[in-house]
Amino acid sequence: MGLRDDLERYREVGEERRQDLAEFIQYGDLGQSLPDEIHIPIKIVDLPAFEYDQRDQGGVGQGQDGAPDVGDPVGQPQPGDGDEDGEPGEEGGEHEYYEMDPEEFAQELDDELGLDLEPKGKRVVEEKEGEYTDITRTGPASTLDFDRLFKSGLKRKLAMDFDEEYVRAVLKVDGMGPQAVFEWARGENIPVSRAWIEDAYAGLTQTERSEYESIEAMEAAVDRTPTATRIREEGIEDIPFRREDERYRYPETIEEKERNVVVVNIRDVSGSMREKKRELVERTFTPLDWYLTGKYDNAEFIYIAHDADAWEVSREEFFGIRSGGGTRISSAYELAAQLLEEYPWSDWNRYVFAAGDSENSSNDTSERVIPMMQAIDANLHAYVETQPSGNAINATHAEEVERHFGESESVAVAYVTSPGDIVNAIYTILSTESNE
Structure with a gap:
């Protein structure tokens, strides 16, 4: 570790030892600070440095070939911090402060006191577009919320779907015509239309229309497949999209x-x-x-x-x-x-x-x-x-x-x-x- 590293380390130590904020407010020198620059004294430690021996007499040395012998003076004392005649200097010493701006001071005081004042924005200076989180019924095609449209269509598909083979089997019960089957389907909450039933019934032969003696006999012979199972097995060929389901993403307005x-x-x-x-x-x-x-x-x-x-x-x-x-x-x-x-x-x-x-x-x-x-x-x-x-x-x-x-x-x-x-x-x- 070099001298520069030592110096930086000692400065870090000094900042860690800066005057406690509460102590500074109560007893520190507030006059050293400016409105936009707060100076908090650091409890500084002495930095390491080499110094000359400032004694009245020179040192002694030993040596040969022109080097001083034991006891001979070596050099003269050097002047201290002052003029060339050794008089005391008039320049002030360098003081150490930890500088913080008001933003840091506010954060430090919040931490010190357990506060968190949230400033209130008042005057609107700018309105800008934020994320596309708002929804409208009209807009350019590029902003169409397709995920929303797909989900709406899928919900409709599931709501309209029914087991066609099962309903067609009911039409094969002896004595069950289109009207009777339509009333039965409504009682079973099956979303089938009267037109579909009539078309399906018309497609049956006379023999097929009396294949089962009763509803109970039909139910014993035919299994009703749930919608979710049927979709997993057969998939979905089409989704019934409607214009009324279209929604377009619109950017929210953010007031700065x-x-x-x-x-x-x-x-x-x-x-x-x-x-x-x-x-x-x-x-x-x-x-x-x-x-x-x-x-x-x-x-x-x-x-x-x-x-x-x-x-x-x-x-x-x-x-x-x-x-x-x-x-x-x-x-x-x-x-x-x-x-x-x-x-x-x-x-x-x-x-x-x-x-x-x-x-x-x-x-x-x-x-x-x-x-x-x-x-x-x-x-x-x-x-x-x-x-x-x-x-x-x-x-x-x-x-x-x-x-x-x-x-x-x-x-x-x-x-x-x-x-x-x-x-x-x-x-x-x-x-x-x-x-x-």
Whole structure:
């Protein structure tokens, strides 16, 4: 095994030792990642390498014919990582990360949490022909379903078939004319026509018409052969096809639907939302953004900050901004409703995620927020309460929302008091949405 093989092997070991996904979400450096490229630190092992002895004195050697004698210095110490004067270098070291795209992240999180969110296709972008599974009564000859036609004809053949010799023997019973034989055949469920009986009777001589004294005597002398046995022995000469049996294969129409999603992230930026609370929001919302990006064909994000008023911000501003105002959560939902008008519910999947410390102005939750959550069509509404020090006396928003919506499959409430709660919060949110 060469050095290159060793290196590749050590890299594989490093990837196997990458930070656990749950650990990364709760405690890792999320800032190293991009919206479309997640960097998860690898618990790297040292790679094998040859190094010079970096001691203050040169080595000693032994030899003859110009080679150093025992005790003579051999070479001088070489400079380390720095300039030619041996000063320390200023370039940063190379960090090792396991890179995954949002699709892989979503799959890994599904595996980690036991989830399998199936995105819903909304807007039809293409209609195309699928397999020829539909059936119509008309069509080009090349699409005629011959197997179906043959089976229909064969069923008719079997339904119409009867033992002609046996019926002809009944006509030879003394006193049994065509009418009597026709009535007998109907009683025996033999599918023979009156015309066939009359033709067969006309073909008999007077002596043959009285060959048997009774039906019982005829039955004792003649065996009735079942249809299946007769077909196996004699085969089938013809199949009675009819135009009414013709069916033509037609391709099913497949609607190719684009799976679009718009995610509205709402965050309380009032004075009570200090650094620890903001960090908990970031650690909860960022993986949700990555997950939904990986699940959908096209994902767009809206970021809304609010205190007593609400305004749209960029992603970069969203997790860091802080104001000194009061709190009116309904202002964010009012703005969200306006912005979502550009994303029709018929074409877009929608998620509305809000987070804060559950503090809200008096009666705002019950009188305005809850009615607006009911009015805004969405796959899922979620509220994440972040209270590192436990519930404050007036932090009741999450409890009011949870109490009102109960076990609804379109509303989730999660509580996060520390990074250790984040994975459970994410599971609560993603497992709430119904796939029906």
